Amino acid sequence: MEHPAVPPSQGEAIERIHGNLTGLGADEIRRIGQIYRRRIPPERIVTHELARRLTELSREINRQIGILITRRGEVAFVIVGSHHGILIPGLDSFRSSSRRFRGLRLVHTHLSGEELTLDDLTDLALLRLDLVCAVEAGEDGLPGFARTAHLIPENLDGRYWQILPPQRPAELDLDFTAFIAALEGEFAKRQATRKVEAADRAILVRVETGSASDGEASLAELRELCRTAGVEVFDAMVQRRPEMDPRFLIGKGKLSDLVIRAMQMDANLLIFDHELTAAQIRSIADSTEMKVIDRTQVILDIFAKRAHSREGKIQVELAQLKYRLPRLTQQDAGLSRLAGGIGGTGPGETKLEVDRRRLRDRIHHLEKDLKKIEKARGQRRIRRERAGLPVISIVGYTNAGKSTLLNALTKSDVFTEDRLFATLDPKSSRLRFPRDTEAVITDTVGFIRELPKELVAAFSATLDELQEADILLHVIDAGNPAFEAQIAAVEKILQELDLIDKPILRVFNKMDRVADRSLLESLCRRFDAIAISALAPDTLPPLIGKLETWVRIGTGREQSDSRFSAEDPFPEEKRG
Numbered sequence: 249m250e251h252p253a254v255p256p257s258q259g260e261a262i263e264r265i266h267g268n269l270t271g272l273g274a275d276e277i278r279r280i281g282q283i284y285r286r287r288i289p290p291e292r293i294v295t296h297e298l299a300r301r302l303t304e305l306s307r308e309i310n311r312q313i314g315i316l317i318t319r320r321g322e323v324a325f326v327i328v329g330s331h332h333g334i335l336i337p338g339l340d341s342f343r344s345s346s347r348r349f350r351g352l353r354l355v356h357t358h359l360s361g362e363e364l365t366l367d368d369l370t371d372l373a374l375l376r377l378d379l380v381c382a383v384e385a386g387e388d389g390l391p392g393f394a395r396t397a398h399l400i401p402e403n404l405d406g407r408y409w410q411i412l413p414p415q416r417p418a419e420l421d422l423d424f425t426a427f428i429a430a431l432e433g434e435f436a437k438r439q440a441t442r443k444v445e446a447a448d449r450a451i452l453v454r455v456e457t458g459s460a461s462d463g464e465a466s467l468a469e470l471r472e473l474c475r476t477a478g479v480e481v482f483d484a485m486v487q488r489r490p491e492m493d494p495r496f497l498i499g500k501g502k503l504s505d506l507v508i509r510a511m512q513m514d515a516n517l518l519i520f521d522h523e524l525t526a527a528q529i530r531s532i533a534d535s536t537e538m539k540v541i542d543r544t545q546v547i548l549d550i551f552a553k554r555a556h557s558r559e560g561k562i563q564v565e566l567a568q569l570k571y572r573l574p575r576l577t578q579q580d581a582g583l584s585r586l587a588g589g590i591g592g593t594g595p596g597e598t599k600l601e602v603d604r605r606r607l608r609d610r611i612h613h614l615e616k617d618l619k620k621i622e623k624a625r626g627q628r629r630i631r632r633e634r635a636g637l638p639v640i641s642i643v644g645y646t647n648a649g650k651s652t653l654l655n656a657l658t659k660s661d662v663f664t665e666d667r668l669f670a671t672l673d674p675k676s677s678r679l680r681f682p683r684d685t686e687a688v689i690t691d692t693v694g695f696i697r698e699l700p701k702e703l704v705a706a707f708s709a710t711l712d713e714l715q716e717a718d719i720l721l722h723v724i725d726a727g728n729p730a731f732e733a734q735i736a737a738v739e740k741i742l743q744e745l746d747l748i749d750k751p752i753l754r755v756f757n758k759m760d761r762v763a764d765r766s767l768l769e770s771l772c773r774r775f776d777a778i779a780i781s782a783l784a785p786d787t788l789p790p791l792i793g794k795l796e797t798w799v800r801i802g803t804g805r806e807q808s809d810s811r812f813s814a815e816d817p818f819p820e821e822k823r824g
Contacts, residue, residue: 314356373504439514641717646694727761
């Protein structure tokens with residue numbers, strides 16, 4: 249056992265005792281402060297002597313008293329609560345990772361002989377405590393039963409904690425040092441069985457206030473977004489609520505479940521299927537000590553990885569900066585740089601203000617670059633119009649097979665992949681029809697539900713290309729169970745872009761994934777669509793015939809006999 253420390257003075261004790269000291273006398277405060285002098289053998293949860301001291305003082309002041317003990321047996325915090333509970337202070341000096349315990353155990357008194365409360369178990373989870381122990385304070389001030397609980401590794405029963413049988417403090421014979429080493433070893437062993445090397449290991453979170461089916465579809469889509477972003481999804485958690493919690497989105501109990509689940513599975517990232525405010529991200533991150541991002545950030549990350557052209561990179565960076573700007577917080581405001589002294593007119597900019605100004609300057613610079621690119625794009629558009637060629641723009645939900653169809657129609661080699669947002673940079677190719685008619689066909693960025701407004705703004709120049717289209721070819725993934733919701737999402741965006749009145753030809757792609765041909769025929773009649781498989785050339789003639797008819801007649805444009813001028817109007821476009 250270590251030698252006792254020098255007792256704090258009364259003033260020091262007041263400063264070091266956390267909680268509500270209102271109404272306590274100087275002698276009571278002094279004696280509570282003396283708890284810091286106590287040392288507990290590391291192998292003991294709590295000694296009978298210390299438990300008795302806690303219960304005597306607790307009964308005397310009629311308030312719960314709690315202590316946080318390090319693994320070396322030192323009292324790190326002394327807390328005075330109310331009759332019904334205690335409020336644990338910030339533990340910034342004992343911060344832990346998502347996979348580790350904090351190295352503190354909580355011992356506190358109960359005044360009504362109650363079992364471990366939900367608050368006890370929530371503190372155990374959110375704070376990643378080694379253990380929590382509640383000691384009953386009898387009417388005579390003597391300690392009664394001690395009730396103890398600890399977190400447990402992932403298990404088939406889905407339990408988060410283990411509550412041990414009640415025992416008297418003197419009978420608590422658990423070797424705590426060996427116990428906590430074995431428990432951490434068991435956690436590590438269970439985590440190792442996953443054999444996941446991904447840096448980001450996420451739990452998805454959604455609050456459902458509406459239809460359960462809509463929530464499931466959205467969460468499935470978020471899973472796919474994570475796969476595209478290279479994030480390993482360990483689990484998903486859904487909470488049904490009449491409305492979202494303004495601070496955490498989910499309830500505090502559910503938040504504690506998330507923390508335990510993350511520890512059990514060695515997850516280090518929480519991804520919310522909603523757009524979070526800066527305050528919400530900060531609140532959830534502070535409470536869970538995990539990295540927290542939202543759906544919009546995942547999409548922005550994918551765009552950042554997939555953008556290859558200069559234009560695409562500028563657009564994505566612009567979207568990221570516009571997302572970050574309103575989410576800059578005062579967290580670094582304490583590092584203010586003041587310009588005072590001779591010649592100074594007053595305080596200078598805070599770090600926050602500097603960061604905001606730099607972001608605004610960068611946004612302004614990127615917007616100027618985009619305008620230059622847009623001007624060049626407009627010149628190419630003029631040359632295209634002079635050639636007299638109609639324009640077909642392929643639109644659709646992300647991963648519907650738009651790029652694959654472009655390749656099939658024009659024999660191009662646009663990059664394709666079975667992941668969301670495989671194509672960000674628009675690609676144009678020449679499409680030759682059987683009756684010696686030609687058109688330009690353009691692939692565009694895929695749409696998605698709740699497309700971040702920052703992305704819509706950043707890609708406005710690209711989406712403006714759709715304004716020049718004579719025909720919109722709406723490609724739909726026939727094999728996706730949520731295809732109707734995807735159709736609605738695409739058409740909603742087209743409506744917002746004032747494109748819904750253009751001629752639109754719907755195409756059900758991936759018909760090979762629909763086993764029921766009669767169902768497919770019914771869908772085609774219902775949506776006035778054509779069914780194809782972009783991977784099967786023999787299914788394309790009806791689509792090609794329909795497009796050629798629309799190009800020759802539906803657009804009202806006359807086809808020129810001279811296909812191209814000496815100056816190629818499409819210097820950057822591929823010939824099919």
